[in-house]
Amino acid sequence: MGKWKKLGIGGLGIVVTLSLLFFFTGTLQTKSQQGKLPKGAEEIARARGLSPQDIEAALKTYVPTGKYDEYIMFSSGGHSGQILVIGVPSMRLLKVIGVFTPEPWQGFGFGSKESGDILKAGYMPVGKDRTLTWADTHHPALSETNGDYDGQYLFINDKANSRIAVIDLRDFETKQIVKTPNMISDHGATFVTPNTEYVIEGGQYAAPIPFSNYAPLEEYKEKYRGLITFHAFDRKKGRIDESRSFQIELPPYWQDLCDAGKKESYGWAFCNSLNTEMATGGIEEGKPPIEAGASQRDMDYLHVINWKKAEEVVRAGKVKEISGIKVIPLETAVSEGILYFIPEPKSPHGVDVAPRGDYIVVSGKLDTHTTIYSFKKIQNAIKAKNFEGKDPYGVPILNFNDVVEAQVEIGLGPLHTQFDDKGNAYTSVFIESTIAKWTLGEPYNPKEKAWKLVEKIPVHYNVGHLVCAEGDTVSPDGKYCVSLNKWSIDRFTPVGPLHPQNFQLIDITGEKMQLLYDMPIGIGEPHYVQMIKADKLSPWLVYPEVGFNPATMSKSDTAPLPGKEKIERKGDTVEVWMTAIRSHFNPERIKVKEGDKVVLHITNIERARDATHGFAIDGYNINLSLEPGETSTVEFVADKPGVYPFYCTEFCSALHLEMAGYLLVEPKK
Numbered sequence: 001m002g003k004w005k006k007l008g009i010g011g012l013g014i015v016v017t018l019s020l021l022f023f024f025t026g027t028l029q030t031k032s033q034q035g036k037l038p039k040g041a042e043e044i045a046r047a048r049g050l051s052p053q054d055i056e057a058a059l060k061t062y063v064p065t066g067k068y069d070e071y072i073m074f075s076s077g078g079h080s081g082q083i084l085v086i087g088v089p090s091m092r093l094l095k096v097i098g099v100f101t102p103e104p105w106q107g108f109g110f111g112s113k114e115s116g117d118i119l120k121a122g123y124m125p126v127g128k129d130r131t132l133t134w135a136d137t138h139h140p141a142l143s144e145t146n147g148d149y150d151g152q153y154l155f156i157n158d159k160a161n162s163r164i165a166v167i168d169l170r171d172f173e174t175k176q177i178v179k180t181p182n183m184i185s186d187h188g189a190t191f192v193t194p195n196t197e198y199v200i201e202g203g204q205y206a207a208p209i210p211f212s213n214y215a216p217l218e219e220y221k222e223k224y225r226g227l228i229t230f231h232a233f234d235r236k237k238g239r240i241d242e243s244r245s246f247q248i249e250l251p252p253y254w255q256d257l258c259d260a261g262k263k264e265s266y267g268w269a270f271c272n273s274l275n276t277e278m279a280t281g282g283i284e285e286g287k288p289p290i291e292a293g294a295s296q297r298d299m300d301y302l303h304v305i306n307w308k309k310a311e312e313v314v315r316a317g318k319v320k321e322i323s324g325i326k327v328i329p330l331e332t333a334v335s336e337g338i339l340y341f342i343p344e345p346k347s348p349h350g351v352d353v354a355p356r357g358d359y360i361v362v363s364g365k366l367d368t369h370t371t372i373y374s375f376k377k378i379q380n381a382i383k384a385k386n387f388e389g390k391d392p393y394g395v396p397i398l399n400f401n402d403v404v405e406a407q408v409e410i411g412l413g414p415l416h417t418q419f420d421d422k423g424n425a426y427t428s429v430f431i432e433s434t435i436a437k438w439t440l441g442e443p444y445n446p447k448e449k450a451w452k453l454v455e456k457i458p459v460h461y462n463v464g465h466l467v468c469a470e471g472d473t474v475s476p477d478g479k480y481c482v483s484l485n486k487w488s489i490d491r492f493t494p495v496g497p498l499h500p501q502n503f504q505l506i507d508i509t510g511e512k513m514q515l516l517y518d519m520p521i522g523i524g525e526p527h528y529v530q531m532i533k534a535d536k537l538s539p540w541l542v543y544p545e546v547g548f549n550p551a552t553m554s555k556s557d558t559a560p561l562p563g564k565e566k567i568e569r570k571g572d573t574v575e576v577w578m579t580a581i582r583s584h585f586n587p588e589r590i591k592v593k594e595g596d597k598v599v600l601h602i603t604n605i606e607r608a609r610d611a612t613h614g615f616a617i618d619g620y621n622i623n624l625s626l627e628p629g630e631t632s633t634v635e636f637v638a639d640k641p642g643v644y645p646f647y648c649t650e651f652c653s654a655l656h657l658e659m660a661g662y663l664l665v666e667p668k669k
């Protein structure tokens with residue numbers, strides 16, 4: 001009771017709120033139910049200490065059993081190297097997609113040749129130990145058609161090793177991992193061009209090209225360079241086509257986030273940078289630390305890149321081929337008018353293109369403003385060759401005042417910006433721990449409403465990115481934003497010194513932003529998320545045919561089919577064609593000799609939804625997940641003699657435990 005009084009709301013307030021809400025939701029119910037509160041609702045709220053606002057928030061997020069979410073978020077899984085799939089508004093975790101990291105449930109990287117090959121393609125091209133089993137995933141990007149999400153593919157980067165992955169949204173599985181040539185780290189990735197012609201990957205920490213070409217830090221300015229990669233995407237094949245991809249050499253500033261131009265700015269890309277000071281640290285020798293050296297200047301450079309022009313230059317062959325990829329040299333990028341710089345304030349981080357492609361919003365981590373550049377003004381300045389000078393590498397620098405449209409005082413530490421359908425922008429403010437809502441200028445809003453801070457809402461705490469429904473496309477939906485908070489301090493039951501991160505769901509439909517829900521994220525550190533209308537996705541519920549190979553997305557010729565199960569020996573190779581159906585494998589006895597190579601093809605011949613079977617061989621680190629219709633291959637050398645049961649790892653049926661067999665490895669004499 002005390003709590004209610006303290007809130008100054010009282011029982012009447014709850015009854016009113018509840019009645020109003022039930023009146024509203026009641027329109028969806030039958031007449032006899034209308035306006036009726038379930039018995040005891042008020043008592044429950046009171047007993048649980050819920051305020052009227054809590055109840056309203058609960059009603060807005062609750063998705064009853066049997067009902068689906070309106071939006072789906074694809075979140076970077078951070079260091080886990082995975083993707084998290086989350087429903088909105090319920091904030092229920094729907095799936096974890098194995099991407100750069102072996103994922104045991106999906107059997108991704110645990111024995112199937114197909115997934116192993118995908119992972120291996122992303123290993124390092126140099127060095128003895130090429131294996132990589134983690135990634136620092138940052139920015140997922142949904143494929144786009146005309147600047148709108150089309151629900152077909154998803155991309156994500158690995159900042160730690162400069163890699164890009166392709167996920168097919170028909171089965172939500174990883175199809176390709178590309179280790180980007182020449183680059184060792186990235187950050188401005190992944191961002192797609194409006195028709196997914198390219199997946200953009202901006203670099204981060206400058207290094208020699210390729211990074212395996214050793215050069216001491218004393219030669220930083222001469223030998224180190226930045227890079228941006230345009231990975232050509234073949235939508236038909238659903239794969240990055242490395243033969244058509246290209247890179248542009250950049251000065252050794254640390255390029256940061258990128259965004260693709262759209263509509264008006266189609267054909268251009270924008271990346272910001274930090275450390276135009278080219279600091280490399282050296283506290284060991286009494287030099288300033290990197291963080292101080294890299295923040296001496298008031299301005300860094302927004303990179304303005306004409307990728308349409310770059311395409312022409314690549315076609316004309318004005319490139320160097322380095323490590324098997326076409327690279328446009330820096331001098332060529334300058335002489336061909338591919339690259340321009342614009343000063344951008346203090347330690348820039350986010351760069352986000354407005355829905356019509358007309359404005360580019362940049363935020364500086366050590367600034368209090370968002371800075372908005374006009375694409376038209378940029379084009380005019382380039383055409384008029386209105387440059388204030390050149391950087392040490394000859395890149396023309398546009399005059400800040402010529403191209404800036406507005407600056408909006410937001411608060412300390414603005415990072416990333418998203419948009420809604422009403423001409424508003426939402427910026428995450430890191431140091432303040434807030435989300436700031438502000439208005440865009442014309443043509444989004446009439447003059448008197450333009451470029452103004454509207455409202456701020458506190459978030460808990462240290463927000464990085466935020467996402468709003470389709471909020472980085474040409475047609476944002478509004479409705480919801482989610483704040484991706486790095487710290488959660490006092491929000492959740494303590495679980496040791498490593499705290500969960502906190503995704504906070506915010507309703508942006510009303511006059512005021514309303515915080516609805518906290519979702520702890522126990523997998524860190526997610527950086528970016530995209531939110532797509534759920535009805536834009538049309539994933540398969542089972543694979544389209546029995547014997548379907550997800551790696552090729554086609555029916556496999558080698559898939560075992562019912563009645564065709566067999567075991568064949570050719571020399572030292574034992575090849576097995578096996579089927580799986582509730583509740584047995586066929587064959588169920590595999591006898592080999594120590595040292596034999598075993599090639600096992602397995603098809604799950606089920607057609608019922610959810611009828612997944614696993615296939616694990618004890619002691620051999622093998623586990624597959626076979627969805628209905630799926631076929632997979634396992635290859636291994638039976639180098640350990642003994643008796644190795646194999647069994648189904650999904651509780652598929654009443655006789656699941658009986659769904660098993662024996663691998664007998666007879667020892668050498």
Ligand code: CUK
Nearest residue numbers: 138257464465527528
């Ligand atoms: S992010 Cu990669 S440092 Cu602000 Cu896009 Cu977190």
Ligand code: CUA
Nearest residue numbers: 648650652656
């Ligand atoms: Cu199949 Cu358990």
